[in-house]
Amino acid sequence: MALNDFVSGVSDLDLVCELAAPPDPRVLADAQSQDLDVIYVLRGELEKPVHEARSFAWGREGVLHTERRGDLVPVLWEQLRAYAITVRGEPPNPPVTPAEVVTYCRENLVEYWKPLLQQVQARRSGIGDGAIGRDAILWVAPGPARLWHTINTGAIVGKSQALHLAGAHWPDLAAPLGEVAAARRDPAVLLTREHAEAALELGRRVLDSA
Template identity: 45%
Template sequence: MSEAFLTSLDGSAPGLAHAAHVVGSAALGDHQPGSDLDLVLELSRAPGPDDLAALAAALTPELDLVCLVGGEPGPWGRDGAFHADATHDVTPVLLHQLNRCSTTLRGPRPRFAVTRDEVERYCRRNLVEYWRPLVELVASVTGPGRRDGVLWVAFGPARQWHTIRTGEVVSKSRAAELAAGHWPDLAGELRDLVAARRGEPVELTSAHREAVVALGSRVLASV
C-alpha cells in the first residue's frame, strides 16, 4: 500500500517526498486486516498546485497521510479525502513515535526535537479533552453498545496511561495486556476485546462495555 503510493507520487511529483515513515499499528506489529496504514511524509519543498494534485491522486482510502514541511504541518489525508490545508496537529506523541518506533521506508531516520515532558503533558490533556467524553458516552448507553465504538474506546486511554508512566509508545493490543496485568479484575474482558479487534467471533456483552468504562475511569483517576 505505502510502496504503491510512493511509486505513484514519484511518477507525478519527482523529489517531493524525501523521507517516508510508517507509524501506528503497522510499525508496532499490531496491524489488523482492514486497518488503515499511517504514513508520514517529510516533503522536500512547500507543495505547489501540481504537488498537491499528485498527493491527492496517489491517496487511497486505506492510507492515513500526514505531510511535514520542515517539521511543520502540511497537507494530509484520511478515509480517501485529501486536505491541502495544514489543519492537522503535529503532536508531541507523533514526533515521539517517529523518533522511537516508526518504520522508515525512505530517507534518514527521524530526529525531531521533542521531550518526554512534552509527550506526557500532551497525553494528560488528550485523556481529559478527547478520551474522557468518549468514556462518559460509552457509560451512558445500555446493553453491549455499538461494537465499533466500544472497541475504539477500549484501548486509547490505556495507551496514554502507559506512555505517561514510562515514555513508551505501545500498540492497542499491548496496552490492553499491560492494563490487564495492572487491573486483573478486568483481564478477561480486555482479552476478549483484543480478540474482537483481531476479527475473532467474540460476542461483546454489557460486561465488556462496563469493563471499557471501568478501565477508562481508572486511567483518568490515576493520572
C-alpha cells in the same frame, strides 16, 4: 505496523511524508487510500520542536485535506523518533522531551477521552440494540490504556498490548480486556455489554490515576 500490532482489514497505515516542495494537490489527492492516514510536511519541519512545525496537507479515509494543519503532536514526534519505519530517506529525529509527551497524554485524556467516555456511558444501556456497538468498544477500550502506559513508562505500545498490560495491572478486568484484544483480530469473538462496561471502567481508572 511499526508497533507490531497491524490488523488486516482493521488497522490503517499511519504515514508522515516529508517533501522537498508541495506537489500538485491533485497528485496528493490521487495518492489517497482508505487505509492511509498521512500527514505531509515540507523538508526541515521534522527538525523543529513540535509546537513550531507545520504540515501543509493531510489525508484520511481516502480524502485529502488542505484547509488546516494535520495533527502534529508530541506523541507523533516520539513515535517518529523512537519507533518509525523509514521507507525512504534519512530516519527522522524530531526534538521532543519525555515531559512534553506525558503532558500531551494527560491533556488528551481530559480533552478527548473523558468527554467521549461520558458520551458512551450515557448510551451504555443495552449493547443488543446498538447503543454501544462493537466498533465503539474496540475504540474506547485501548485508547486510554495506551496513554496510561505512556504516562507511566514513557513507552508507546499498540492497542492489543495496551489492553493486556492494563489487564495485568487491574486483574479484575483482565478477562474482558483480553477478549477485546482478541476481538480486534477475530470477528468471531463476540463483544457484549460486559465488555462495554469493562472498557468504561478502565477509562475511569485511567483518568483517576492520571
